[in-house]
Amino acid sequence: xxxxxxxxxxxxxxxxxxxxxxxxxxxxxxxxxxxxxxxxxxxxxxxxxxxxxxxxxxxxxxxxxxxxxxxxxxxxxxxxxxxxxxxxxxxxxxxxxxxxxxxxxxxxxxxxxxxxxxxxxxxxxxxxxxxxxxxxxxxxxxxxxxxxxxxxxxxxxxxxxxxxxxxxxxxxxxxxxxxxxxxxxxxxxxxxxxxxxxxxxxxxxxxxxxxxxxxxxxxxxxxxxxxxxxxxxxxxxxxxxxxxxxxxxxxxxxxxxxxxxxxxxxxxxxxxxxxxxxxxxxxxxxxxxxxxxxxxxxxxxxxxxxxxxxxxxxxxxxxxxxxxxxxxxxxxxxxxxxxxxxxxxxxxxxxxxxxxxxxxxxxxxxxxxxxxxxxxxxxxxxxxxxxxxxxxxxxxxxxx
Numbered sequence: 567x568x569x570x571x572x573x574x575x576x577x578x579x580x581x582x583x584x585x586x587x588x589x590x591x592x593x594x595x596x597x598x599x600x601x602x603x604x605x606x607x608x609x610x611x612x613x614x615x616x617x618x619x620x621x622x623x624x625x626x627x628x629x630x631x632x633x634x635x636x637x638x639x640x641x642x643x644x645x646x647x648x649x650x651x652x653x654x655x656x657x658x659x660x661x662x663x664x665x666x667x668x669x670x671x672x673x674x675x676x677x678x679x680x681x682x683x684x685x686x687x688x689x690x691x692x693x694x695x696x697x698x699x700x701x702x703x704x705x706x707x708x709x710x711x712x713x714x715x716x717x718x719x720x721x722x723x724x725x726x727x728x729x730x731x732x733x734x735x736x737x738x739x740x741x742x743x744x745x746x747x748x749x750x751x752x753x754x755x756x757x758x759x760x761x762x763x764x765x766x767x768x769x770x771x772x773x774x775x776x777x778x779x780x781x782x783x784x785x786x787x788x789x790x791x792x793x794x795x796x797x798x799x800x801x802x803x804x805x806x807x808x809x810x811x812x813x814x815x816x817x818x819x820x821x822x823x824x825x826x827x828x829x830x831x832x833x834x835x836x837x838x839x840x841x842x843x844x845x846x847x848x849x850x851x852x853x854x855x856x857x858x859x860x861x862x863x864x865x866x867x868x869x870x871x872x873x874x875x876x877x878x879x880x881x882x883x884x885x886x887x888x889x890x891x892x893x894x895x896x897x898x899x900x901x902x903x904x905x906x907x908x909x910x911x912x913x914x915x916x917x918x919x920x921x922x923x924x925x926x927x928x929x930x931x932x933x934x935x936x937x938x939x940x941x942x943x944x945x946x947x948x949x950x951x952x953x954x955x956x957x958x959x960x961x962x963x964x965x966x
Contacts, residue, residue: 568732568733569800573796574794577905578640579902580614589913599775611786621640632670638745650807662707662710663698665715666697667898668748745898745901775889776921777886777889779922781924817959818839833952840961841875853907853934854947855947886919907949912965917938949963
């Protein structure tokens with residue numbers, strides 16, 4: 567069976583644009599969650615980022631390129647640079663697999679608030695497949711270019727589908743990941759209306775998200791993009807490229823029970839499927855970068871699923887949700903957290919489950935402490951993404 571290697575990582579994250587520096591900030595427990603939109607009726611907080619689109623697009627191009635696509639192009643280009651430029655790939659053998667949950671929110675917000683003047687490029691700017699299409703144009707990718715819009719599982723699904731394409735020989739190289747840029751007033755108001763966001767206390771915004779804690783109360787939105795370069799391990803070796811890690815397993819499932827309420831049995835099916843594809847037992851996996859949204863229901867369901875799959879080995883599985891520090895990137899969450907999990911395996915370090923001073927005793931999870939952990943013997947780790955609509959996606963990475 568063809569092994570799939572991760573040879574490039576590119577991120578535009580609330581912790582910066584250098585993947586290793588981002589990981590170091592997470593290991594230090596630095597939160598990027600800050601107050602946003604003080605004029606809203608209720609206080610709000612999110613993990614935003616500083617980004618200059620003019621570094622990547624000309625003044626003529628920018629009006630038709632939403633922030634979500636700008637972030638995607640930047641992350642994808644950095645991933646390709648990290649992989650070694652890939653100049654030997656025929657354009658017809660290069661594919662782009664992108665995840666995006668909601669598309670160009672900035673373009674829509676500008677249209678709604680434009681006092682009757684709607685920019686003529688609003689439609690192509692906000693369509694959910696714009697990020698993948700912009701990446702394809704930038705990288706001259708003329709193979710398959712797909713967008714997966716599966717809510718919070720979007721980019722995890724995209725990465726799994728890209729791995730399958732590499733394994734089947736449909737492409738030589740795949741650029742896979744996702745982008746999301748939804749920090750605009752209208753979207754924040756909509757999430758507040760769902761009552762899933764963590765309450766904001768002045769001066770305490772950075773600690774608002776507490777995954778798996780007894781006093782957890784919801785998540786904070788984040789924005790950003792992450793892309794991975796996938797190719798066969800054989801091809802990587804032939805061109806002298808070092809692999810960050812191997813993507814050896816993936817699993818998908820649908821709860822088929824409720825549009826917004828998660829289901830432990832459905833999540834467990836995706837976890838078991840990833841283990842089966844990788845040919846591993848639960849005890850072989852030492853770390854889980856959990857979906858961990860810090861909602862009252864969601865964390866409990868995920869803990870139940872983990873316990874069902876890992877069984878007696880659950881105590882040896884270290885668990886953390888990095889959303890406590892970088893927020894919930896929705897359609898890009900799976901890609902950013904996949905990149906973090908790849909670096910955890912590569913570096914032999916586990917990022918903390920921050921702000922859970924009092925873990926919920928009902929879960930029985932072995933949470934990574936606030937200081938993070940060195941894990942030099944870590945061989946395999948999973949990253950889980952569970953979406954509204956009941957779609958579940960789990961990626962399994964092994965040390966190369």
